[in-house]
Amino acid sequence: MVRFKSxxxxxxxxxxxxxxxxxxxxxxxxxxxxxxxxxxKKATPLSDRNILPGGKEGNLGKDMRTLLQRRPAPxxxxxxxxxxxxxxxxxxxxxxxxxxxxRASVSLKYFSQATSTGIIRVSRDxxxxxxxxxxxxxxxxxxxxxITVDHISxxxxxxxxxxxxxxxxxxxxxxxxx
Amino acid sequence: xxxxxCVPWPKAVTASSAVEYTRSSGPIPDLFRTVATLQALxxxxxxxxxxxSGKIGSNITSPIQEDVFSASLPKVTFLSRIxxxxxxxxxxxxxxxxxxxxxxxxxxPTTEKLLLAACTSLDIDLISLDLSQRLPFYLRHRTLxxxxxxxxxxxxxxxxxxxQADNNAxxxxxxxxxxxxxxxxxxxxxxxxxxxxALECRGPYDVANLATLWGFTQEKGxxxxxxxxxxxxxxxxxxxxxxxxxxxxxxxxxxLRATGNKRADKKELQKRTRQEDEDKKNEALPPKASKKRKAxxx
Numbered sequence: 001m002v003r004f005k006s007x008x009x010x011x012x013x014x015x016x017x018x019x020x021x022x023x024x025x026x027x028x029x030x031x032x033x034x035x036x037x038x039x040x041k042k043a044t045p046l047s048d049r050n051i052l053p054g055g056k057e058g059n060l061g062k063d064m065r066t067l068l069q070r071r072p073a074p075x076x077x078x079x080x081x082x083x084x085x086x087x088x089x090x091x092x093x094x095x096x097x098x099x100x101x102x103r104a105s106v107s108l109k110y111f112s113q114a115t116s117t118g119i120i121r122v123s124r125d126x127x128x129x130x131x132x133x134x135x136x137x138x139x140x141x142x143x144x145x146x147i148t149v150d151h152i153s154x155x156x157x158x159x160x161x162x163x164x165x166x167x168x169x170x171x172x173x174x175x176x177x178x
Numbered sequence: 179x180x181x182x183x184c185v186p187w188p189k190a191v192t193a194s195s196a197v198e199y200t201r202s203s204g205p206i207p208d209l210f211r212t213v214a215t216l217q218a219l220x221x222x223x224x225x226x227x228x229x230x231s232g233k234i235g236s237n238i239t240s241p242i243q244e245d246v247f248s249a250s251l252p253k254v255t256f257l258s259r260i261x262x263x264x265x266x267x268x269x270x271x272x273x274x275x276x277x278x279x280x281x282x283x284x285x286x287p288t289t290e291k292l293l294l295a296a297c298t299s300l301d302i303d304l305i306s307l308d309l310s311q312r313l314p315f316y317l318r319h320r321t322l323x324x325x326x327x328x329x330x331x332x333x334x335x336x337x338x339x340x341x342q343a344d345n346n347a348x349x350x351x352x353x354x355x356x357x358x359x360x361x362x363x364x365x366x367x368x369x370x371x372x373x374x375x376a377l378e379c380r381g382p383y384d385v386a387n388l389a390t391l392w393g394f395t396q397e398k399g400x401x402x403x404x405x406x407x408x409x410x411x412x413x414x415x416x417x418x419x420x421x422x423x424x425x426x427x428x429x430x431x432x433x434l435r436a437t438g439n440k441r442a443d444k445k446e447l448q449k450r451t452r453q454e455d456e457d458k459k460n461e462a463l464p465p466k467a468s469k470k471r472k473a474x475x476x
Contacts (some may be wrong), residue, residue, distance in 0.1 A: 016215045016376035132391055135384045137341060137378060148219060148381040 006031060006105060007127040009153040010159040011134055013082070013116040013152035017144055018074060067138040070112050070170045076150040079111040082118060098133075101126045109156065117150075119159050127152065180382040181205035182216055183225040183259065183282065183304070184335055184370035185209075192241045208375060210247055213254070215376040221409065222306055223255040227372075231263035240279045256409065257281040257407035261306050264292045270300050271298055277301075282414045284333065290315035297325035303370070305413045309354035310338035310347035317361040325367030331410050332358060334402075336385055342377075352392060359393040364467030367394075368410060369402040383436075 086108070089100045105123035112118070122130045134147045151162040188205035216224055226242045244256040259282035262269055276283060284304035293315060296305050305325060307313065322332060332353050338347040350429065356409040358367060369389060373379045380388075386399035420426040 014215075016211060128387060128390060131384070131387050135380055135388055136339060138340060144377055146215075146377055146379065147384075149384055149387075168421070 004105075005124040005146070005154065006121050007124050007152050007154060008109070008156050008159045009120045009122065009127065009131060009149055010153075010163055011119070011120065011149045011163065012070070012141065013073065013077065014146045014148065015071065015074065015116075015143060016146055018026050018071075069168075072117060073116045074143055077116070077143055077145070078141075079108065079118075081141040083108045086120070086130070086133055086137055089137040090129065092146055093133055093136050094129055098126075098129050102129055106130060115163075117163055117167075119156065119163075120175050121156075124154070179408070180221045180403050181223045181225075181368075181411065182221045182371050182373075183223075183257075183368065183373045183407055184227045184261075184333065185212060185216070185372055186372065187242045187258075188227040189227050206246070210250070211376040211381060212373050213247055214251060215252050216371070216373070217251050217378045219379060219381040221382065222253065223257065223407075225257040225259040225370075225411075227259045227284070228280070229261045229263065229286075229297075231265070234262065234269050234276075235268075236272065236275055238272075238276065238279065242280070244281075257414075259284055259304075261286055261304075264288060264296065267292065267295065269295070270295065273301055274315065277418055281418070282410065283417075288314065290321075294321050297321050297328075297330065301417065302330060303410050303417065304333050306333040306335070307354070307358075309334060309351045309358070310344075312350055313354060317357050319361045319363075322358075324363045326362060329409070331366050331368045331413075332362065332431070333369060334358065334369045336369055336380065336388060337372040337374070337378045339438050340378045340380060355389075355392040364394055364398040366406065367398075367402050368407045369399075372408070376464060386455055387399055404406055 060096075080116055087099075087106070090106075094101075102122055103119060105121070105126070107121050108118060109121050110117075110119040120130060120134075131149055131152070134149060137145065137147055139145060150166060153159055190205045191209075213224060226240055226244060228240065240260075241459055242258040242260055244258050248254075248256060258280045260276055260280040261284040262273075262276075264270070264287045273283065273459070282304060282446075283302045284306045285296045285300060285302050286306050286308060287296050293305070296302065298321075325332065334351075336351070338344065338351045341347070350443050369385055370380055373386075381401045383400070385403055386396065389399035389402055390396060416426070
């Protein structure tokens with residue numbers, strides 16, 4: 001039997017130049033599904049930090065690393081927006097051929113606004129097209145973004161496990177900073 | 179263990195200007211954002227790039243302050259690099275004086291003749307070409323093969339693909355990168371970012387995947403961001419610090435860290451400190467008194 005093989009691409013959306021870290025509105029996520037750390041930790045916006053190496057912001061590196069990597073999606077970056085955006089990216093960068101090759105099999109299986117993480121399913125033969133389209137993507141719904149692919153696997157479960165372990169790591173770092 | 183060997187040092191910040199950590203935007207906070215993003219993505223060695231064109235005086239000072247963010251990003255190794263826009267053979271005479279001022283020497287030839295000179299005779303570490311333009315020369319296997327055989331790598335900067343809105347630059351980059359791969363068969367190529375803002379950075383595995391679009395295999399793509407890039411750093415260090423790349427005098431631990439291979443350096447350091455500790459212990463011991471003699475004395 002020739003099985004249809006697919007790849008599940010786990011990706012995270014980053015917002016390296018967004019300056020509204022203080023203004024994450026609680027309406028973006030509910031208290032039931034987000035650990036309290038995300039809600040109570042107030043970070044000073046990048047624009048107001050005095051970035052002195054070795055000064056009191058000497059710990060900035062670790063702080064910035066966590067914050068740059070994971071933050072909730074700002075308004076506008078929804079599942080539908082991400083869906084449209086990456087399909088547009090495939091169209092723009094790979095044309096009709098690329099769009100046609102992946103069309104039957106590609107779908108955005110999961111996107112969480114709380115963690116800006118998503119999972120896309122593609123056929124195994126053409127997953128690199130979708131991967132590259134995600135790399136080329138630099139704007140979603142007007143927000144400037146950067147996408148990194150964290151994991152690619154043949155099953156959704158492995159991607160979920162990796163997503164959970166990465167989130168656990170982030171939460172640990174955030175609580176360690178406090 | 180990923181290397182990004184081209185982060186342009188902002189032109190506005192010179193050696194003499196005070197490095198101001200001003201609040202909102204400006205070249206230094208933008209640079210910090212770029213570098214912090216790269217660190218968050220997993221790059222452990224970053225080289226600031228200073229581009230120089232025209233006549234090179236003999237007393238150039240390096241405007242790059244490598245350790246400007248070292249306190250905030252302690253786990254990253256920062257290096258300095260100069261890229262000389264070669265449009266005149268006379269510029270190559272300034273190369274020896276630049277060796278001491280920058281960690282990595284790179285060259286951007288603009289004609290075929292200068293490319294040949296760079297590949298065969300110049301004492302450099304990297305050949306960087308502006309791949310977002312149509313190149314005025316063909317990339318031939320013979321020329322580039324000579325560079326690869328000498329250990330000089332050729333660099334692809336991927337920022338034109340991730341920069342916004344410039345379709346032509348993106349197409350040129352892809353076309354040139356594919357031609358480069360064909361001419362060198364994938365050997366001796368490194369990929370670096372050339373990122374002027376945090377938005378243009380991409381993770382190392384994402385960059386390796388882009389390379390597979392240009393014709394690389396998966397291993398060569400990863401080597402371009404990791405192993406081969408490390409080879410450039412080592413080559414540069416050997417050029418600076420060793421005699422004919424055979425003998426090297428190591429002065430202190432900081433020099434060791436230049437390769438960025440922390441595990442090997444750490445092992446080496448542990449070996450040396452263990453040796454030193456043993457020596458100290460042996461010195462500190464009092465001379466062994468013979469027990470027999472003491473007994474007879476008392």
